[in-house]
Amino acid sequence: MIKDFEYFAPKTLKEALTLLDKYRDECKIIAGGQSLLILMRQRLVTPEYLIDIKGISELNYITSNAKKGLKIGALATHRAIEKSPAMKNGFSVLGEMERRLASVQTRNWGTIGGNICHGDPAGDPVPVLIALRSTLKMANLKDERTMPVEDFTLDYFETALEPNELLTEIQVPLPSPHTGAAYTKFNIIESDVATVGVAVSLTLGSGSGICEDVRIVLGASAPTPMRAKKAEGVLHGKKITDNLLREAGVVASTEAEPISDIAASAEYRRELVRVLVARVGKEALARAKQA
Amino acid sequence: MLIEGKFTLKAPIQKVWNSLLDPVTLASCIPGTEKMEVIDDKTYESVVKQKVGPISVKLKFTTTLTEVEPPRYIKAVGRGADITKAGTFTQETKVNLTEFPNDEVEVSYSSNVSLVGRLATFGERIMRAKAKSVGEEFTKNLQEKLKSGPAG
Amino acid sequence: MKKELRLTVNGQPYELYVKPKTLLVEALRKHLGLTGTKRGCESSSCGACTVILNGMAVKSCSILALQADGAKVFTIEGLADGEKLHPLQRAFLDYGAYQCGFCTAGMLASAKALLDEKAKPTEQQIRECIDGNICRCTGYNSIIRAITAVVNGEYKEEK
Numbered sequence: 001m002i003k004d005f006e007y008f009a010p011k012t013l014k015e016a017l018t019l020l021d022k023y024r025d026e027c028k029i030i031a032g033g034q035s036l037l038i039l040m041r042q043r044l045v046t047p048e049y050l051i052d053i054k055g056i057s058e059l060n061y062i063t064s065n066a067k068k069g070l071k072i073g074a075l076a077t078h079r080a081i082e083k084s085p086a087m088k089n090g091f092s093v094l095g096e097m098e099r100r101l102a103s104v105q106t107r108n109w110g111t112i113g114g115n116i117c118h119g120d121p122a123g124d125p126v127p128v129l130i131a132l133r134s135t136l137k138m139a140n141l142k143d144e145r146t147m148p149v150e151d152f153t154l155d156y157f158e159t160a161l162e163p164n165e166l167l168t169e170i171q172v173p174l175p176s177p178h179t180g181a182a183y184t185k186f187n188i189i190e191s192d193v194a195t196v197g198v199a200v201s202l203t204l205g206s207g208s209g210i211c212e213d214v215r216i217v218l219g220a221s222a223p224t225p226m227r228a229k230k231a232e233g234v235l236h237g238k239k240i241t242d243n244l245l246r247e248a249g250v251v252a253s254t255e256a257e258p259i260s261d262i263a264a265s266a267e268y269r270r271e272l273v274r275v276l277v278a279r280v281g282k283e284a285l286a287r288a289k290q291a
Numbered sequence: 292m293l294i295e296g297k298f299t300l301k302a303p304i305q306k307v308w309n310s311l312l313d314p315v316t317l318a319s320c321i322p323g324t325e326k327m328e329v330i331d332d333k334t335y336e337s338v339v340k341q342k343v344g345p346i347s348v349k350l351k352f353t354t355t356l357t358e359v360e361p362p363r364y365i366k367a368v369g370r371g372a373d374i375t376k377a378g379t380f381t382q383e384t385k386v387n388l389t390e391f392p393n394d395e396v397e398v399s400y401s402s403n404v405s406l407v408g409r410l411a412t413f414g415e416r417i418m419r420a421k422a423k424s425v426g427e428e429f430t431k432n433l434q435e436k437l438k439s440g441p442a443g
Numbered sequence: 444m445k446k447e448l449r450l451t452v453n454g455q456p457y458e459l460y461v462k463p464k465t466l467l468v469e470a471l472r473k474h475l476g477l478t479g480t481k482r483g484c485e486s487s488s489c490g491a492c493t494v495i496l497n498g499m500a501v502k503s504c505s506i507l508a509l510q511a512d513g514a515k516v517f518t519i520e521g522l523a524d525g526e527k528l529h530p531l532q533r534a535f536l537d538y539g540a541y542q543c544g545f546c547t548a549g550m551l552a553s554a555k556a557l558l559d560e561k562a563k564p565t566e567q568q569i570r571e572c573i574d575g576n577i578c579r580c581t582g583y584n585s586i587i588r589a590i591t592a593v594v595n596g597e598y599k600e601e602k
Contacts, residue, residue, distance in 0.1 A: 007446065007509065028345070030507070036345070037466075037505050038487050042413045044377060045345045050463065054510055079499070093498030103575025104553065105490060107507060108499035119344055122416070156420040157344020193416075223420065252484040261419045413486065 002037075003046040009055055015051050017166060023049045030054070031075055034102070034110035035118045059168060062086055069092075069243040070172040074113025079104070081112060090132075090175035090291065093199070095185045097128045103191040113167045116149070119157040122194045122220035125151060128183045129170065130217045130225060131199040137169040144168070152225040157183045176213070179203040180287025182280050185219065186272050188263055194220045195263045196272035200284040202240070209238070209289075211235045214282070216248065221273055222255035228252035231277060240285050242278075249278035292406070292422045296430030297399035304390045304421055307398065309364035310437050311386060317367055318354050320432035322425055325349075333357075346414055347441040349374040363388050378410030398437065404425070450511050452477065453521030461508050468492045469503075469585035470508035471518060479519035479548045483577075493549035494518050500556035502575070519548035522555065530598030531555060531590070536580035538589035549576050554590045563594060 008024045010016040011290030020027065027049035030036055039045040047237070059075040064086035072081065081087065087095030101107055101115075101124045115125050115200050116136070129149040137146045138161060149170075161167060173183065181201040185194035206211045214235045216228040233251035238244060258269035300307060310316050312336040318327055327336040333356045340349050352371020359365055365386045372379040384402040391397060410418060445460040452475060459474050471477045471494065482504055483491035492504040495517035522529045531551055536541070543545040550573060557564055557572040564572070569590050578586065592598065 002464040002466075003338060004444070004462065004464055009509065009512075033510070034487070034505055034509065037507070038413060041466075041485060041504075042377070042409045043375065044409060044414055052507070103490070104556075104572055105493055105500050105502045105575045106487075106505075109496075109501045121420070155424070157346075157417055223424070234519065259420055259423055261416060 001043060002040050003043055005047055005050045007050050007052065009052045011055055013056055013058055013116075013139070013166070013168065014141075016051060016056060017139060017164070019049075019051050020166060021141045021164045022049070025052050026291050027164065031114040032077065032106075032110035033114075034106045035114065035120070040162070053166070054111075061274060064091075066189050067174065069174040070170075072170040072172070074116075074167045074169060075111045076113075078102070078107035078110055078112060078115070080273045082107060082246075085259065090179060090181065091172065092094075093128055093132070093181040093183050094172070097124050097199075098282050100124065100185065100190075101145040102193075112170060114261075116152065116170070117159055118159055118169050119153050119155075119224075120193075121153070121156060121222060121224050122197065123225070124185060124194060124197060124219065125182070126225045127197050127199040127217040127219040128181070129172065131181050131183070131201040131215045132168055132175065134172045134199075136167060138162075138165045138167050140164045140166075146171070150227065175201070175269045175288045175291070176203050178206055179213075179289050180289070180291055182283035182287060184276060184280050184283075186276065193263075196220050196258070196269050196276060196280065198273065198276040198280045200277070200280045200282045202235070202281070202288045204285075209239055211238055211240050216277055218251055218252065218256055218273055221258045221269055223257070226256070228255045228273075228277065231257050235281070240281070242282070245278040245281040245285075248281060249274040292404045292419055294402040294422055294426035294429070295400065296426055296433075297397060298430060298434045299391070299395055299397045300434065301393075301395055302437070303394060304362050304388055304396045307388060307396050307437050310410060311365055311388070311398075312356070312359065312361075314354060314356055314367075316436055317365075317384070317386075317433075320429055320436055321427040322432065333359075341421070341425070343414075343417050345411075345415055348377065348410065350380070352380070373408070374408060376408070377407055378408030378414075380404060380406045398433065400430075400433070446509055448508055448512050450514050450516055452516045453518060455572050459508075461494045463507065464507055465508040466504055467494070467496075467506040467508045467511050467516075468503035470511075471503060471516070477520050480547055480552075481548060483545060483549075488577065489546070489549075490553065490573075491546050491549045493552040493576060495556045495559075498556070498559060500572070500575075517552070517555070519551055522551060530593045531554075531558070533598050534589035534592045535586070538585050538592060538602065540581060540586040540589035546576055546578045546580075550578070550586055554593075557590075566591065569594070577591050 028047035057071040061073040082098035118126040134149045183199040185197035199217040201215045203213035231248040234248040253274035256268045260266045311348040318335045323339045328336045354369040369386045370381045382404045386400045389397040448459045481491040483489035487505045
């Protein structure tokens with residue numbers, strides 16, 4: 001059922017970028033293919049040229065630095081991240097998110113870079129990476145640049161990646177002291193995509209217990225993963241109580257712009273946002289107090 | 292999928308009505324319209340090209356004005372298909388004009404679009420999400436078109 | 444147009460020439476005649492196509508065959524040792540862990556991948572390992588019981 005294509009399997013980043021520079025919009029990049037192949041099998045996506053980057057080992061790594069935080073190569077698989085000993089303390093939310101992403105089989109082959117570049121607002125990694133203030137590195141043949149993950153997804157399944165660029169690395173900085181982050185999603189069955197996903201990161205002032213910094217990020221609630229900034233404003237600069245968390249949940253549910261589809265109505269998604277923001281916020285708070 | 296929109300124009304209702312009655316108006320406001328062909332004074336054939344993320348669609352369809360109640364109500368129906376047969380769709384659109392004092396007219400439309408085929412099954416999440424922004428763009432285009440008056 | 448593909452399946456090396464668009468499940472079923480692995484859904488959701496590639500459970504319908512170049516693949520045909528059934532197979536028989544059998548090859552692959560990685564998984568881990576394998580017949584509990592029985596040593600291989 002897949003339409004024939006010409007196939008390249010570059011083994012280095014430079015080879016891949018050279019090919020990409022040549023074919024640009026005429027080609028598609030395949031890494032794990034866990035999102036792309038579904039569309040290609042149905043002939044909804046029919047590239048003439050396919051550049052298979054799965055074998056580029058220089059993009060497959062997870063490194064941890066005591067001062068700088070994590071550097072994750074775009075081709076690191078979800079499973080590798082899930083099982084990585086680096087996913088502890090402030091980064092444990094990443095391992096937890098990966099553990100609930102799809103199923104074991106998909107995690108074994110799919111890559112975090114592929115997931116991010118697919119631009120799915122219901123994806124799990126991006127909301128968590130935004131909550132953790134992550135940045136992305138992308139390269140073309142001549143140059144490379146970085147940008148906050150927050151700015152990367154532009155619209156439904158559209159990202160800021162240029163036609164001649166490859167995502168190369170995800171950088172997750174060390175969280176500030178007294179920071180806690182958590183993520184959860186509601187889905188219809190386990191291993192399913194998020195009906196609604198919520199990631200929260202809270203930083204408390206040392207000793208004061210006042211919320212000095214907060215990020216509330218919603219998945220599957222808008223055209224892109226979105227920060228619920230008004231809800232964040234409810235918590236920022238205050239001592240966080242259960243009531244305040246509930247209020248933040250209510251505000252976040254009004255900020256969200258969900259659609260109705262086969263999984264849930266827009267109203268139900270708003271309700272999920274309301275409940276999950278309070279619930280995840282509470283977990284993040286508990287972790288911040290322990291951090 | 293339901294796609295709805297409404298806006299208010301400062302123009303005499305008869306003028307707005309005359310614009311709407313021309314099937315070119317409704318069809319040409321659909322975002323991504325590449326080609327249009329008049330069949331008769333109530334029927335139009337269009338080709339629309341749209342891209343949602345990695346999925347590109349080229350839809351060929353016919354629009355017919357089936358109910359015309361001057362100067363307040365138009366109903367248009369259409370059916371079409373993606374050129375690669377990835378999906379077929381039907382639509383039913385109702386447009387209402389309401390007169391307000393000070394030469395103001397409220398234009399409201401409601402479009403019921405039904406999509407069947409691989410695009411619907413495998414592209415459901417992608418298509419549905421895009422429908423909302425297509426609706427917004429359509430509303431904007433219609434507003435612009437009606438402001439400038441009936442087609443020549 | 445066709446490209447060379449070298450891989451080892453159930454310990455046996457193979458050299459194939461496949462069109463790049465060939466899926467791993469197609470290479471296994473059509474090119475190698477290993478039809479134990481099934482195609483159930485066309486939407487990457489059912490897991491009936493699960494095989495073990497370089498020690499990892501993967502959905503073979505969602506991998507291009509060429510991506511398995513140089514890989515070691517295990518399919519259901521490699522589970523039994525000649526006439527001697529693998530403990531997982533015996534447990535599945537004893538515990539009624541299959542009815543129509545369509546999901547079974549994939550279930551066994553997922554289970555084997557887990558046990559190869561972890562000899563004593565918890566029940567939660569067993570449940571999670573078959574998260575990506577859908578069964579229409581059994582209601583899953585007999586499958587969980589069968590895998591648990593193997594984990595508990597009920598089918599210790601006699602030497």
